[in-house]
Amino acid sequence: MKNSQLYKGSLTTIIMKLLEENGRMYGYEITQKVKSITKGELNITEGALYPALHKLEGEGLLDVEVEKVGNRLRKYYKLTEDGQKETVNRLAELEEFIKNMQTLVNPKINPDLQF
Amino acid sequence: MKNSQLYKGSLTTIIMKLLEENGRMYGYEITQKVKSITKGELNITEGALYPALHKLEGEGLLDVEVEKVGNRLRKYYKLTEDGQKETVNRLAELEEFIKNMQTLVNPKINPDLQF
DNA sequence: TATTATGCATAAGAATTTTATGTATGTTTG
DNA sequence: CAAACATACATAAAATTCTTATGCATAATA
Numbered sequence: 001m002k003n004s005q006l007y008k009g010s011l012t013t014i015i016m017k018l019l020e021e022n023g024r025m026y027g028y029e030i031t032q033k034v035k036s037i038t039k040g041e042l043n044i045t046e047g048a049l050y051p052a053l054h055k056l057e058g059e060g061l062l063d064v065e066v067e068k069v070g071n072r073l074r075k076y077y078k079l080t081e082d083g084q085k086e087t088v089n090r091l092a093e094l095e096e097f098i099k100n101m102q103t104l105v106n107p108k109i110n111p112d113l114q115f
Numbered sequence: 116m117k118n119s120q121l122y123k124g125s126l127t128t129i130i131m132k133l134l135e136e137n138g139r140m141y142g143y144e145i146t147q148k149v150k151s152i153t154k155g156e157l158n159i160t161e162g163a164l165y166p167a168l169h170k171l172e173g174e175g176l177l178d179v180e181v182e183k184v185g186n187r188l189r190k191y192y193k194l195t196e197d198g199q200k201e202t203v204n205r206l207a208e209l210e211e212f213i214k215n216m217q218t219l220v221n222p223k224i225n226p227d228l229q230f
Numbered sequence: 231t232a233t234t235a236t237g238c239a240t241a242a243g244a245a246t247t248t249t250a251t252g253t254a255t256g257t258t259t260g
Numbered sequence: 261c262a263a264a265c266a267t268a269c270a271t272a273a274a275a276t277t278c279t280t281a282t283g284c285a286t287a288a289t290a
Binding site (some may be wrong): 001008 | 245246247248249250254255256
């Protein structure tokens with residue numbers, strides 16, 4: 001990723017959510033999807049993406065299938081069963097994180113908190 | 116911070132927002148405030164906090180005033196003018212980030228996006 | 231009097247990301 | 261038709277951020 005520091009730490013969650021939603025995707029496709037979803041605001045760099053995919057695969061959360069399309073190589077990734085379970089956890093963490101950050105940014109949204 | 120990876124990169128934004136809101140705070144106070152706001156979910160560790168404060172000070176975004184309270188030392192930090200401007204930027208970035216992550220997590224919220 | 235809380239700090243290591251580079255094929259445009 | 265851009269993978273050095281561990285010191289509490 002190349003962006004606001006805030007995206008640090010969210011890459012694997014993003015990848016796993018996209019795979020949950022789309023079944024299977026290849027690396028370049030992920031970068032393009034994220035770019036379009038965020039209207040160009042978030043650009044995942046290859047230097048971050050590929051090591052992240054390899055790590056998730058190594059952890060048994062992703063499976064890979066290599067395919068040749070035309071004359072070009074594609075590596076399609078999809079969630080394993082473990083990966084699907086872990087995705088649920090990570091999305092729950094993400095929602096908690098977002099809630100906490102919203103409370104920090106705009107404490108008045110939550111009027112019963114005292115601080 | 117000691118938590119879900121997601122918080123990586125958000126520490127300085129959190130610090131600056133709290134200082135914007137509270138005028139001035141000292142390190143330990145910041146850790147306690149964050150803990151109470153997040154109901155114990157986010158614990159900023161000293162190993163992350165103090166280097167972050169020193170860095171922000173070095174960048175001219177924070178000023179420090181040392182005070183002795185009882186027999187103990189406190190270092191009160193507050194935003195400089197540059198720091199106040201930068202805080203506005205970072206909070207805008209945070210809002211964009213949250214929006215983007217929400218769109219990623221729950222694309223159906225935003226029905227006019229096509230992907 | 232031992233533990234916990236308050237209050238600061240730094241250093242080694244881990245983890246993640248940026249930046250830079252490399253290889254190769256396919257498409258578009260001036 | 262050559263150059264530029266897009267597609268598609270990869271890795272390695274450096275930077276950044278955070279965790280973990282440690283250290284010092286005072287105050288309060290059990």
